[in-house]
Each structure stands twice: as structure tokens, then as C-alpha cells.
Amino acid sequence: MHELDLLDIWRQQHPFDNRYSWRGPNHKQSRLDYFMITSDIEAFVVSSDIGISYRSDHSPVLINLRFSSQLREKGTWKFNNSLLRETEFIDKVKGDIKTVIEEYESDPSMDIETEDKQFNISYQLLWDMIKMKVRGSAISFSSFQKKEGNKKEKELLYKISLLDEKLLENNLPSVYQEREGNRTRIKNIEGKKCKRDNNKS
Structure with a gap:
């Protein structure tokens, strides 16, 4: 990781937290999932978190990046x-x-x-x-x-x-x-x- 200039951003921002991202059979738990970034974009990371798993046995690892603020235009209304x-x-x-x-x-x-x-x-x-x-x-x-x-x-x-x-x-x-x-x-x-x-x- 050091040679590739990669950071485990969640651990970087949560050095003392104990969280798991995977739950398997027989109630096993582990932090298997990582969001690796380079130090170049570390300054753009507003927050990181391990989400709640409900689609699979893996929890999503989330990061919130802020590069610039852009307003989204309203789309055309369509009947549902x-x-x-x-x-x-x-x-x-x-x-x-x-x-x-x-x-x-x-x-x-x-x-x-x-x-x-x-x-x-x-x-x-x-x-x-x-x-x-x-x-x-x-x-x-x-x-x-x-x-x-x-x-x-x-x-x-x-x-x-x-x-x-x-x-x-x-x-x-x-x-x-x-x-x-x-x-x-x-x-x-x-x-x-x-x-x-x-x-x-």
C-alpha cells in the first residue's frame, strides 16, 4: 500500500472504531471491504463510513468527495x-x-x-x-x-x-x-x- 501511495481512508478517519463490513455463515464477522484512495485526493474526502448491509452480506464502504459545487437542472416531468x-x-x-x-x-x-x-x-x-x-x-x-x-x-x-x-x-x-x-x-x-x-x- 505504501509503495502504491494508497490509503485506507476509512481507517485513516476512524483510527479507533471497531466496525465490520462482512457477515457470513455461522455469524462470522470481519472488515473485508476497503475503499483505497491515493494521497492526492485525500484532501477532497469530506467523510467516510461503513454503511448498513441489506442487499448482500457485505456492507458498502462509502466516501463523500467534494470537488466543486454544480447545480443540477430540473428534468422533464413524466407520469409514473x-x-x-x-x-x-x-x-x-x-x-x-x-x-x-x-x-x-x-x-x-x-x-x-x-x-x-x-x-x-x-x-x-x-x-x-x-x-x-x-x-x-x-x-x-x-x-x-x-x-x-x-x-x-x-x-x-x-x-x-x-x-x-x-x-x-x-x-x-x-x-x-x-x-x-x-x-x-x-x-x-x-x-x-x-x-x-x-x-x-
Whole structure:
């Protein structure tokens, strides 16, 4: 390592911490994973950490680098098709459509299902107003889902971190099983996130 000018940055920043990055069968634990950097970029490392493992038996070794500050531009909004499987969202959209129609209808007494309703605005503008209303509901619903998912994931990660501390003190099978259960729950949350992202069109 010295000859190659490599640093174990996590150990460099945490000289006295006792942490493991791998957990295997029979409850074995070890720090097998390293993030090696050259001394040239050491000054750019803001922080380093050993994350919580829930995707595999290895924990991620993380470093936070700061080279320069760049602002990310906003992308184009796209409808998330997975929302169409959410009963609550579908009911909200039905209500949105009804609200827009009632707001712009010329004669509220007419039945839209049996009669040709007339509106105070053109059909094209009416359609645009409906889309705008549905878009707002989709953004709001997706934001709520994401917030709740992130909250649940943070709670589970915190529970796993507490269980990791217990495993350092006493490697009990019951604690390990509880940890694996929380790990599975996080993987399920991550799986749902991936499906939502893949369904954006």
C-alpha cells in the first residue's frame, strides 16, 4: 500500500472504531471491504463510513468527495404508470375529473353519461385543465409515497444499526435473525422504488 501511495481512508478517519463490513455463515464477522484512495485526493474526502448491509452480506464502504459545487437542472416531468395500480390515486383522479367538469360545465343539470354536455371553454382547453389537475395530484401522491417510503427505510436502517451494535457485543442468533428480517423489509422497499422508476414513461 505504501509503495502504491494508497490509503485506507476509512481507517485513516476512524483510527479507533471497531466496525465490520462482512457477515457470513455461522455469524462470522470481519472488515473485508476497503475503499483505497491515493494521497492526492485525500484532501477532497469530506467523510467516510461503513454503511448498513441489506442487499448482500457485505456492507458498502462509502466516501463523500467534494470537488466543486454544480447545480443540477430540473428534468422533464413524466407520469409514473405504477400509480395506475394504486386504488387511492385512481379515486383521486376520478374526483379531479369530476371537479374540473363541474367547474366549466354550462348546464349542471345535464347527465354527462347520457347527454352531450356543453362547457364554457373549448374541449381542448378542458382537456388541458384536466391534465393539469391530474398532474398535480400525481406529483403530490408520488411525493407522499416517496416520503413515507424513505421514512420507513430510515427507521429500518436505524434498527439494523442498533442490532449491529448488539452483534459486536454478543453475536446471538436471535439478534442476527431480527437483523435479517429488517434487511428483507428494506429490500422490499427498494424493490418497490425500482418498479416505480421503471414504470415512468
